[in-house]
Amino acid sequence: MAVIVYTEHEDGKVKRSSYELTAYASELAKRFNAGPVIAVSFGNIADSELATLGKAGAEKVINFQGEGTEQVDPKLFFENIKSVLDETSPKFVVFGANNSGRAIAPLVSAHLKYGLVPGVVELPREENGKLIFKKNAYSGKAFADYQVNTDGAVIMLMRNSFDYELGEGAAQVEVRQATGEGSYIVEKVEKATGKVPLTEADIVVSGGRGLKGPENWHLLEELAEELGAALACSKPVSDMGWRPHTEHVGQTGLTIRPTLYIAVGISGAIQHLAGVSGSRYIIAINKDPEAPIFKACDYGVVGDLFEVVPKLTQAIREFKKKQAGG
Ligand SMILES: Cc1cc2nc3c(=O)[nH]c(=O)nc-3n(C[C@H](O)[C@H](O)[C@H](O)COP(=O)(O)OP(=O)(O)OC[C@H]3O[C@@H](n4cnc5c(N)ncnc54)[C@H](O)[C@@H]3O)c2cc1C
Incomplete structure (x- = not known):
C-alpha cells in the first residue's frame, strides 16, 4: 500500500502547491494507515530540491526524466505513473485540481478502477466503511459531499485548502528514465509575464x-x-x-x-x-x-x-x- 502524489516544479524549484499536496497525502497516509507517501515528478530537477518534499512527508520521490518529460503530456506521464501504481497498489492518488490533474487523474482513476473526486477541499471521513469527500460545487459557490464506493480514491485537491507546516527530513530520490511515446509535441509555451506565477x-x-x-x-x-x-x-x-x-x-x-x-x-x-x-x-x-x-x-x-x-x-x-x- 502507498499514497502516491503527483508533484510539479518550475524554474528548478518544487512548486509551493506540491508541498501542500504532499502534506495532504501524508495526513491521508497517517489517518488511513495507508503506507508511505511516494511523490512522482517529471522533468529535469536537482535531487536535492526534490528531496525537500520530505519536509512535507514524502518518503520517496520517483523522478522520471528523458524525452518528453519537460512539458505535461498526459499519455506519456500516465504510462510512467502506471508503473508506479502497479508496483505500489496505492489506496490514494493525489493530484492538484489544476490542468495537469484534470488531464492525468482520470486515466489513473480508470486504471485503478477507483472513484475520482475533483475539487476536494478537506481530508475525507469514513462512514459505514465508505469514504466521504467534501468538494467544491457550482464553481466554488457551494460544497457537496461525495461518497466513493471503491476501496481507494483518486483525489484532486483544491489549492490552499489544506493547512500544513513543513517539518524536517529529506525524501529519498530515485531517478528513472521515462519510457513510452508522447501524444503531441509542444511547439510554443506562452508564459505569464509577472515575476510570480x-x-x-x-x-x-x-x-x-x-x-x-x-x-x-x-x-x-x-x-x-x-x-x-x-x-x-x-x-x-x-x-x-x-x-x-x-x-x-x-x-x-x-x-x-x-x-x-x-x-x-x-x-x-x-x-x-x-x-x-x-x-x-x-x-x-x-x-x-x-x-x-x-x-x-x-x-x-x-x-x-x-x-x-x-x-x-x-x-x-x-x-x-x-x-x-x-
Ligand atoms: C459566459 C460569460 C463568462 C464570463 N467569464 C468571465 C471571467 O472569466 N472573468 C471575468 O472577469 N468576467 C467574465 N465575464 C464578464 C463578467 O460578466 C463581467 O462583465 C466582467 O467581470 C466585468 O469586468 P470588470 O469588473 O473589470 O468591469 P466592470 O463591470 O465595468 O466594472 C468596473 C468597476 O470599476 C469601478 N470603477 C470605475 N472607476 C473607478 C475608479 N476610478 N476607482 C474605483 N473603482 C472604479 C466601477 O464602479 C465598476 O464596479 C463573463 C461573462 C459571461 C457572459
Whole structure:
C-alpha cells in the first residue's frame, strides 16, 4: 500500500502547491494507515530540491526524466505513473485540481478502477466503511459531499485548502528514465509575464475596467512589487488587450486561491467571482458602494482607485522600511 502524489516544479524549484499536496497525502497516509507517501515528478530537477518534499512527508520521490518529460503530456506521464501504481497498489492518488490533474487523474482513476473526486477541499471521513469527500460545487459557490464506493480514491485537491507546516527530513530520490511515446509535441509555451506565477501566488493584485486603460497598470504593478504579488485581471481587460490573456481570472479564465486577492476597479460579476472566491481574504477597492464585489470581500475601500492605490503602495513601502529598521 502507498499514497502516491503527483508533484510539479518550475524554474528548478518544487512548486509551493506540491508541498501542500504532499502534506495532504501524508495526513491521508497517517489517518488511513495507508503506507508511505511516494511523490512522482517529471522533468529535469536537482535531487536535492526534490528531496525537500520530505519536509512535507514524502518518503520517496520517483523522478522520471528523458524525452518528453519537460512539458505535461498526459499519455506519456500516465504510462510512467502506471508503473508506479502497479508496483505500489496505492489506496490514494493525489493530484492538484489544476490542468495537469484534470488531464492525468482520470486515466489513473480508470486504471485503478477507483472513484475520482475533483475539487476536494478537506481530508475525507469514513462512514459505514465508505469514504466521504467534501468538494467544491457550482464553481466554488457551494460544497457537496461525495461518497466513493471503491476501496481507494483518486483525489484532486483544491489549492490552499489544506493547512500544513513543513517539518524536517529529506525524501529519498530515485531517478528513472521515462519510457513510452508522447501524444503531441509542444511547439510554443506562452508564459505569464509577472515575476510570480499567478496560480502559485500567495497574494494577487487584480485590475478591472475601472483602471480605464493599460497605461494605468503601473499603479497595480507598483503595488504588486511591494507585496511580492502576481497580477491578474478581469475578462474585459484581457479581451480589450490591456493585459495578456494569461492573467484573466474567472469562469472562463484561471481559477486561483491565493491567501489574499486585491480586486481594484472590478465590479465583482458572478463570472469573475467564480475564479477567485476560494481566496482566503478578498480586499476590494471600488468607487461604487453598491458594486457586488463588496458583498464578496472581507475588507472594502469605497474610493477612487487612482487616489487609494498610490496611497496604499506608499503606506506598504513605509511599513516595510520601518520593519527593516530603516
Ligand atoms: C459566459 C460569460 C463568462 C464570463 N467569464 C468571465 C471571467 O472569466 N472573468 C471575468 O472577469 N468576467 C467574465 N465575464 C464578464 C463578467 O460578466 C463581467 O462583465 C466582467 O467581470 C466585468 O469586468 P470588470 O469588473 O473589470 O468591469 P466592470 O463591470 O465595468 O466594472 C468596473 C468597476 O470599476 C469601478 N470603477 C470605475 N472607476 C473607478 C475608479 N476610478 N476607482 C474605483 N473603482 C472604479 C466601477 O464602479 C465598476 O464596479 C463573463 C461573462 C459571461 C457572459
